[in-house]
Amino acid sequence: MKLPQEVEIIEVCPRDGFQNIKTPIPAETKIEIIDKLVGCGFKWIEATSFVHPKAIPQMADAAQVLQTVKEKHAGKVSFIALAPNLFGAQRAIEAGADAITFVISASEKHNLENTKQTIEQSVAALTEVCKIKGDCKVRLAVATAFDCPFAGKVEPGQVISLIEAGLAAGADDIVLADTIGTAAPLQMEALLKPLTQKYSQLSFILHIHDTQGMGLANVVTALSLGVTRFETAAFGLGGCPFAPGAAGNIATEDLVNMLHKMDIGTGLNYEKILQVAHCIQAKLGIPPMGHLARIAACQG
Amino acid sequence: MKLPQEVEIIEVCPRDGFQNIKTPIPAETKIEIIDKLVGCGFKWIEATSFVHPKAIPQMADAAQVLQTVKEKHAGKVSFIALAPNLFGAQRAIEAGADAITFVISASEKHNLENTKQTIEQSVAALTEVCKIKGDCKVRLAVATAFDCPFAGKVEPGQVISLIEAGLAAGADDIVLADTIGTAAPLQMEALLKPLTQKYSQLSFILHIHDTQGMGLANVVTALSLGVTRFETAAFGLGGCPFAPGAAGNIATEDLVNMLHKMDIGTGLNYEKILQVAHCIQAKLGIPPMGHLARIAACQG
Numbered sequence: 001m002k003l004p005q006e007v008e009i010i011e012v013c014p015r016d017g018f019q020n021i022k023t024p025i026p027a028e029t030k031i032e033i034i035d036k037l038v039g040c041g042f043k044w045i046e047a048t049s050f051v052h053p054k055a056i057p058q059m060a061d062a063a064q065v066l067q068t069v070k071e072k073h074a075g076k077v078s079f080i081a082l083a084p085n086l087f088g089a090q091r092a093i094e095a096g097a098d099a100i101t102f103v104i105s106a107s108e109k110h111n112l113e114n115t116k117q118t119i120e121q122s123v124a125a126l127t128e129v130c131k132i133k134g135d136c137k138v139r140l141a142v143a144t145a146f147d148c149p150f151a152g153k154v155e156p157g158q159v160i161s162l163i164e165a166g167l168a169a170g171a172d173d174i175v176l177a178d179t180i181g182t183a184a185p186l187q188m189e190a191l192l193k194p195l196t197q198k199y200s201q202l203s204f205i206l207h208i209h210d211t212q213g214m215g216l217a218n219v220v221t222a223l224s225l226g227v228t229r230f231e232t233a234a235f236g237l238g239g240c241p242f243a244p245g246a247a248g249n250i251a252t253e254d255l256v257n258m259l260h261k262m263d264i265g266t267g268l269n270y271e272k273i274l275q276v277a278h279c280i281q282a283k284l285g286i287p288p289m290g291h292l293a294r295i296a297a298c299q300g
Numbered sequence: 301m302k303l304p305q306e307v308e309i310i311e312v313c314p315r316d317g318f319q320n321i322k323t324p325i326p327a328e329t330k331i332e333i334i335d336k337l338v339g340c341g342f343k344w345i346e347a348t349s350f351v352h353p354k355a356i357p358q359m360a361d362a363a364q365v366l367q368t369v370k371e372k373h374a375g376k377v378s379f380i381a382l383a384p385n386l387f388g389a390q391r392a393i394e395a396g397a398d399a400i401t402f403v404i405s406a407s408e409k410h411n412l413e414n415t416k417q418t419i420e421q422s423v424a425a426l427t428e429v430c431k432i433k434g435d436c437k438v439r440l441a442v443a444t445a446f447d448c449p450f451a452g453k454v455e456p457g458q459v460i461s462l463i464e465a466g467l468a469a470g471a472d473d474i475v476l477a478d479t480i481g482t483a484a485p486l487q488m489e490a491l492l493k494p495l496t497q498k499y500s501q502l503s504f505i506l507h508i509h510d511t512q513g514m515g516l517a518n519v520v521t522a523l524s525l526g527v528t529r530f531e532t533a534a535f536g537l538g539g540c541p542f543a544p545g546a547a548g549n550i551a552t553e554d555l556v557n558m559l560h561k562m563d564i565g566t567g568l569n570y571e572k573i574l575q576v577a578h579c580i581q582a583k584l585g586i587p588p589m590g591h592l593a594r595i596a597a598c599q600g
Contacts, residue, residue, distance in 0.1 A: 001489050001521070184561035185520050189301050213510075213554040213591035217517040220485050221301070247595055254513040261484035291513035295547055 003223050006265045009252060010205065010231045011037050012046040013280070014065070015082050015101075016249055017237025019049055019056050021284060027061040027068075029283055034069045036279060037234065038077050040272040045069075046080040046101060046231070050088035066095040080139070084115045085122075089129040092136075099137035101175065102126050104166070106158045107148030110179070114143065123165045130170030140166035141175040141207065146183035146191060156191045163199070174204055175231065178218070181211030181247055185221040192225045207231040209238065211247040216258055219250065223264075230255065235277040236290030251290025253277050303523050306565045309552060310505065310531045311337050312346040313580070314365070315382050315401075316549055317537025319349055319356050321584060327361040327368075329583055334369045336579060337534065338377050340572040345369075346380040346401060346531070350388035366395040380439070384415045385422075389429040392436075399437035401475065402426050404466070406458045407448030410479070414443065423465045430470030440466035441475040441507065446483035446491060456491045463499070474504055475531065478518070481511030481547055485521040492525045507531040509538065511547035516558055519550065523564075530555065535577040536590030551590025553577050 014034050018025055030048075037045055047069055053060035066081055073079075078098035083089040092100050104122040105111035111119050130138050144151075145159050163174055176191070183191075195204060206222050206229065208215050219230060236251030253273045256266050277293045288294045314334050318325055330348075337345055347369055353360035366381055373379075378398035383389040392400050404422040405411035411419050430438050444451075445459050463474055476491070495504060506522050506529065508515050519530060536551030553573045556566050577593045588594045 001486060003486070182561075184558050186301060186303070186562040210513075211591065211595055212557055213513075213551070214516050214558055216514050217520045217558070220517045220520065247591075251513070257512055258484050258514055258517070261482075262486040291511065291547075295511055 001224060003262060003264060004226070004228045006228065006267075007223070007259055008044070008229045009042065009255065009266055009268060010044040010046065010080070010229065011040075011042045011234060011252055012207070012231045012249065013037070013233035013235065013237050013252070015046040015049050015080075016231075016239075017233045017235065017280075019058050020237065020239040021058060021286070023284075024058065025284065027064050030061070030065050031068050033276065033280060033283065034065070035072065036272075036276045038069075038073050039269075040276060041268045042077060043267070044078050044080060044099070046082065049082035050091045050095075051082070051084055063091060063095040066092070066097060070096040082141075083129070085117070086125045086128050090132065093132065093134065097136055099139055099173075100129065100133070101139045101141045102129055102171070103141045103143050104162060105143040105148070105179075106154045106162050107144040107151045109150040110144045110148045113150065119162065123162075123169060126166060126171065127169040133170075137172040138170065139173040139175050139205070140169075140171035141177055142166075143177050143179045145176040146178045146187055147180055149180050156194055159191060160195070160198070163195075174199075174202055175207050176204055177207040178209055181209030181215065183208075183218060184214055185217050188218045188221045189225065192222055192227060196226050203229055205229040205231060208250055209247055210236065210250045215250040216254065219255060219258070234273055235280040235288075235293055237280065248289050251277065251293065253292050254290050257292060301524060303562060303564060304526070304528045306528065306567075307523070307559055308344070308529045309342065309555065309566055309568060310344040310346065310380070310529065311340075311342045311534060311552055312507070312531045312549065313337070313533035313535065313537050313552070315346040315349050315380075316531075316539075317533045317535065317580075319358050320537065320539040321358060321586070323584075324358065325584065327364050330361070330365050331368050333576065333580060333583065334365070335372065336572075336576045338369075338373050340576060341568045342377060343567070344378050344380060344399070346382065349382035350391045350395075351382070351384055363391060363395040366392070366397060370396040382441075383429070385417070386425045386428050390432065393432065393434065397436055399439055399473075400429065400433070401439045401441045402429055402471070403441045403443050404462060405443040405448070405479075406454045406462050407444040407451045409450040410444045410448045413450065419462065423462075423469060426466060426471065427469040433470075437472040438470065439473040439475050439505070440469075440471040441477055442466075443477050443479045445476040446478045446487055447480055449480050456494055459491060460495070460498070463495070474499075474502055475507050476504055477507040478509055481509030481515065483508075483518060484514055485517050488518045488521045489525065492522055492527060496526050503529055505529040505531060508550055509547055510536065510550045515550040516554065519555060519558070534573055535580040535593055537580065548589050551577065551593065553592050554590050557592060
């Protein structure tokens with residue numbers, strides 16, 4: 001098995017995780033958890049999402065959260081904020097985001113559901129975002145890169161078209177998301193193999209949901225194809241509010257545990273991540289998610 | 301990715317799953333669930349365990365369960381019974397087992413804890429079992445083939461020694477068990493690669509617990525090395541009463557879902573397995589286990 005020596009993990013729990021919690025989480029709690037995540041050694045943390053508060057009320061404090069953690073941890077950690085449109089991206093840049101995740105679905109139906117825009121409209125917005133980005137990096141997140149909850153299987157060609165449009169618009173990075181967590185390793189390979197060959201200059205970021213238990217199997221497949229950047233969420237929180245059937249992300253502690261067992265470096269402190277997972281569980285009062293947190297709950 | 305076209309799944313929930321449920325399950329309920337599993341298309345089901353009722357009270361009805369399901373489904377399905385010693389094996393053969401799982405740990409410490417015997421004593425007992433087996437197949441299950449909860453990492457050499465002894469004793473099949481579910485894909489490869497090369501005439505059976513979420517990742521690694529037989533438990537039940545930290549098996553429905561998505565045949569009806577998983581949850585009144593059953597519970 002050919003494996004990389006180092007992997008970069010981008011922690012997305014404060015955005016992808018918290019946005020799926022119905023009960024309001026105080027900004028102070030979010031900031032406290034981000035502080036703890038900084039202590040784990042992450043270089044990139046997706047801190048929040050600049051979406052309309054009517055769509056996702058949990059993210060109404062986006063500017064406050066981002067500005068506070070930026071002030072506290074500037075220079076040590078880079079913070080990402082999600083934006084679904086130009087207005088959100090403007091707000092994120094004003095609040096000091098180091099990078100923006102600009103989400104466009106490879107599936108037209110999902111893009112309409114998720115952003116109320118056609119893919120063409122979203123790409124036009126991305127082009128505008130890239131014009132105003134300044135030092136802020138723009139990451140095109142290709143949602144439903146494998147399967148769409150409304151349209152079924154997404155063909156690699158649809159993903160490639162969107163990547164082409166994103167690169168032409170000026171995106172710095174490409175995130176490939178299995179939004180609903182239904183891709184099996186063979187489907188992972190069917191997309192990643194042509195992509196990594198076609199775009200050898202790019203280092204794709206993989207964002208996998210663990211709905212059907214195939215998350216780590218997909219990571220191993222991706223590692224063997226040369227992918228070295230992954231987005232996961234501490235405690236396995238996450239989902240997509242507009243994708244029925246989506247479950248949490250791969251739990252960061254589960255991924256780090258596996259990678260370290262395979263002698264793949266992450267620069268992260270596994271024990272501290274597990275502590276954050278337990279802290280999230282206690283603070284949010286939700287049942288344990290992710291494998292290691294569940295085992296700890298059974299034993300403890 | 302090189303993958304087999306067909307995989308055989310041996311269902312072990314009635315043994316590995318039920319033995320870990322503290323509340324007594326009536327024999328009628330066990331038989332009803334085995335009946336439903338037969339309806340899913342399994343060719344081999346591990347139905348029970350002939351252990352001392354003081355050690356595992358839940359298995360005190362072993363003979364009744366095995367004899368009943370044998371009578372009902374003879375010729376259609378073959379039934380396996382676990383035995384940790386000669387006396388258990390004798391009882392299993394008398395009750396009509398088509399195959400015996402004779403468990404010996406590759407780790408001396410775990411074997412002592414699990415069977416109160418040294419490995420040498422267990423191998424001597426296996427030799428006696430093979431003398432009386434008649435038409436009954438004897439499967440040597442190598443417990444702690446990767447890691448031991450008491451002694452740590454188990455070296456491939458320890459596993460090979462035990463396989464050699466088992467084959468010399470007359471075992472028909474070899475099961476390799478990640479008893480505590482801590483092996484990562486690289487460790488899986490480190491054992492399976494030399495084993496599949498050394499014993500090209502054998503078709504190893506892999507029994508993986510999903511404690512740390514690496515279950516399906518390990519299956520994909522094993523598939524790529526030519527392994528085509530796996531033991532899993534409907535609803536992800538299971539564990540080891542004498543292995544601290546062990547969690548459930550890979551859920552059969554999770555594995556079948558992934559394999560079918562990868563165009564690998566199993567001969568099994570996925571929908572029916574999921575129905576059995578829901579039935580197990582309802583009958584036993586335990587929280588949902590396995591990924592697909594948990595998702596169904598969230599949505600339902």
